[in-house]
Amino acid sequence: MIAVDTNILVYAHRPESPLxxxxxVTLDELHxxxxxxxxxxxxxVEFAAVVSNPRIWRQPSSPSAIADQAAVWQESRGFRLLGDDAVVWSRSCELATRGHVAGGAWYDARVAAVCLAHGVRELWTADRDYSHFPAVR
Known part of the structure; x- marks a missing residue:
């Protein structure tokens, strides 16, 4: 299974993004x-927070535009929404400890833990911080 990180979702949704x-194309290929x-x-959730932020965008995305975009992804063939469970917190702590992370990298540890819990073999991202978590490539 492949998981997609926030930054790729933002780039795909916002036409003014250079990427x-x-x-x-990346998301179309998955579909x-x-x-x-x-x-x-x-x-x-992070995607929604970023694309709706008026400090980032002149015309931030509306809640309905965000919901519509998420629905398109969720209706895609092969799609699964990857949720947390009780194991994710302990796995996040293990990954954070092994990766010597602090601050915002804890969010990345959580995403990596969710990916591992769901059998993700690749996390597609433009974020280099995931190098702290070699179990997710």
């Missing part, structure tokens, strides 16, 4: 192949 076309792929719930 917009590349992100769209076309129909292989199992997913988005961690945390990444979907």
């Amino acid at each position: 917009h076309e590349r992100a769209l 076309a192949v129909g292989s199992p792929w997913g988005i961690p719930v945390h990444c979907l």
Whole structure:
């Protein structure tokens, strides 16, 4: 299974992003192949927070535009929404300890833990901070 991180979702959604076309093609390829792929719930919430932020965008995305975009992804062949469970917290702590992370990298540890809990073999991201977690490539 492949998981998609927040930054790729933002790039695909926001046409003014310099990586917009590349992100769209990436997500279109996932849909076309129909292989199992997913988005961690945390990444979907973070996506909504980023694209609706008026400090970042002149015209932030509305809640309905965000919901519509998420629905398109969720209706894609092979899609799964990747949620947390009781094991994710302890796995997050293990990953954070092994990766010597602090601050915002805890969010990345959580995403990595969710991915591992769901059998994700690849996390597609533009974020280099995941190098702290070699179990997720």
